[in-house]
Amino acid sequence: MAVRFLTKHVFHHLTSVPKPIPTLSIHKFQSFSTEPKPRISICPDYSEHSQYRKQIFLASLLRRYGFPASQLPNFLNKNRFLLDWDVVEIEKSLGILFSFKFSQKDLVSMVCNCPGVLEFDFLKKWKMGISEIGFLWASPSMIQSVLEFSRRFHLDPDYLKKNARILQGFGLSDGTVARILEEFPRVMMMKEAELLHRIEFLMEIGFPRNVIDRLYFMFPEMLRYSVEDRLKPLFDEFRDLGFVEDLVRKEIGKHPRILGMELGELSRCLELLKTLKCRVPIKDRILRGGAFRAGFEVKLRVDCLCRHGLIRREAFKVLWKEPRVIVYEIKDIEKKIEFLIQTLKFDISWLVEVPEYLGVNFEKQIIPRYNVIEYLRSKGGLGCEVGLTDLIKLSRLRFYNLYVKPYPECEKIFGKLSKDVEVKNRHPVGLWKLLKPQKYTETKEDLRNMKSFVELLF
Numbered sequence: 410m411a412v413r414f415l416t417k418h419v420f421h422h423l424t425s426v427p428k429p430i431p432t433l434s435i436h437k438f439q440s441f442s443t444e445p446k447p448r449i450s451i452c453p454d455y456s457e458h459s460q461y462r463k464q465i466f467l468a469s470l471l472r473r474y475g476f477p478a479s480q481l482p483n484f485l486n487k488n489r490f491l492l493d494w495d496v497v498e499i500e501k502s503l504g505i506l507f508s509f510k511f512s513q514k515d516l517v518s519m520v521c522n523c524p525g526v527l528e529f530d531f532l533k534k535w536k537m538g539i540s541e542i543g544f545l546w547a548s549p550s551m552i553q554s555v556l557e558f559s560r561r562f563h564l565d566p567d568y569l570k571k572n573a574r575i576l577q578g579f580g581l582s583d584g585t586v587a588r589i590l591e592e593f594p595r596v597m598m599m600k601e602a603e604l605l606h607r608i609e610f611l612m613e614i615g616f617p618r619n620v621i622d623r624l625y626f627m628f629p630e631m632l633r634y635s636v637e638d639r640l641k642p643l644f645d646e647f648r649d650l651g652f653v654e655d656l657v658r659k660e661i662g663k664h665p666r667i668l669g670m671e672l673g674e675l676s677r678c679l680e681l682l683k684t685l686k687c688r689v690p691i692k693d694r695i696l697r698g699g700a701f702r703a704g705f706e707v708k709l710r711v712d713c714l715c716r717h718g719l720i721r722r723e724a725f726k727v728l729w730k731e732p733r734v735i736v737y738e739i740k741d742i743e744k745k746i747e748f749l750i751q752t753l754k755f756d757i758s759w760l761v762e763v764p765e766y767l768g769v770n771f772e773k774q775i776i777p778r779y780n781v782i783e784y785l786r787s788k789g790g791l792g793c794e795v796g797l798t799d800l801i802k803l804s805r806l807r808f809y810n811l812y813v814k815p816y817p818e819c820e821k822i823f824g825k826l827s828k829d830v831e832v833k834n835r836h837p838v839g840l841w842k843l844l845k846p847q848k849y850t851e852t853k854e855d856l857r858n859m860k861s862f863v864e865l866l867f
Contacts, residue, residue, distance in 0.1 A: 474513070502532050505533065509552050562598065564598070573590070593630050608621065627666075660705070
């Protein structure tokens with residue numbers, strides 16, 4: 410019992426001290442009995458030791474390769490099958506992974522996501538296979554993606570070699586092949602005829618080989634879409650909507666992710682554009698690239714909102730209520746959403762109630778108002794909690810009068826409202842004279858009629 414208790418203590422020490430342990434030796438333990446116990450040493454035959462000693466050695470080994478001490482207990486508890494493996498072989502596996510020039514962060518991420526890659530026989534086979542194939546252009550990120558996928562589906566290097574040669578034989582550059590294997594490793598399991606059919610379809614609709622190479626580099630997951638079930642019906646939809654093939658090819662050349670649209674998705678986006686109710690300048694900015702491009706921009710913003718938790722119906726509703734979102738960059742929208750959730754502590758569903766949040770300027774309106782409210786909250790100057798509606802929907806003048814004007818120190822945070830701003834005339838001086846209504850002379854009879862009409866009212 411004493412040895413077991415002390416062993417647990419040593420394991421806890423290994424997984425909690427931030428500095429890596431320089432040695433793998435274990436200090437001897439003193440028993441409560443009168444006879445001293447011999448020193449316990451780590452030997453290659455780990456089957457003779459308890460599970461606790463194996464955890465100690467494995468934890469120390471993983472620490473040397475950069476695993477955070479705080480994550481080790483949870484990692485080992487979830488993957489107890491590692492305790493049944495030879496620890497010496499696990500150390501060799503980590504050495505093989507390190508030879509692929511993974512960064513410490515990527516190495517830890519890969520082992521946490523797919524701990525099965527630590528199997529020594531699997532890695533030995535793949536190291537030999539990659540060296541025989543001679544992929545000098547193989548990047549660490551590509552190797553990581555290939556190893557994780559191959560381990561999950563029990564693939565050997567022959568799958569990689571065969572399909573990579575097929576892609577190269579068709580004319581795709583090494584960089585594009587590496588990009589495909591990194592983003593879409595399932596390509597290793599595709600049949601040759603299926604691969605060629607999907608690539609040749611792009612040639613049939615008018616794309617030259619060099620453009621096809623660029624399209625697959627920009628959007629590798631294009632290979633996942635079937636020609637008969639997805640690509641052909643998608644082009645038929647474009648044609649039915651009235652878009653000519655030259656326009657479609659031009660837009661796909663600029664934005665290959667157009668081929669990732671679901672069937673009927675572009676039609677739904679164009680319906681939204683037709684029903685927008687906004688100022689003419691905003692609608693002109695939305696449609697300045699044409700209806701096809703505008704529909705795709707709507708699709709990208711719907712996908713962005715859905716990634717953060719909204720359903721598609723709610724995302725379309727937000728865009729319909731606040732069309733300015735369509736002209737903003739995706740990175741700006743995500744910045745506002747992150748601020749809404751992380752800093753303001755509001756749920757994403759608030760965007761359905763207050764879509765104007767995504768339409769206002771982040772630096773000039775959202776940040777100054779938030780700073781004022783936070784300052785007043787810290788000083789106890791708020792009588793009630795300020796919601797997202799009050800923060801966004803109030804006009805600048807009303808917000809100033811309510812939260813800034815009574816507190817002079819807030820003017821430095823919010824900025825003063827200048828009263829001496831020169832207002833530029835939108836029309837030439839004297840134009841009002843031309844628009845002045847014609848004045849008619851009033852006769853005595855007109856005056857009598859007006860007087861009699863007023864007397865009737867009383």
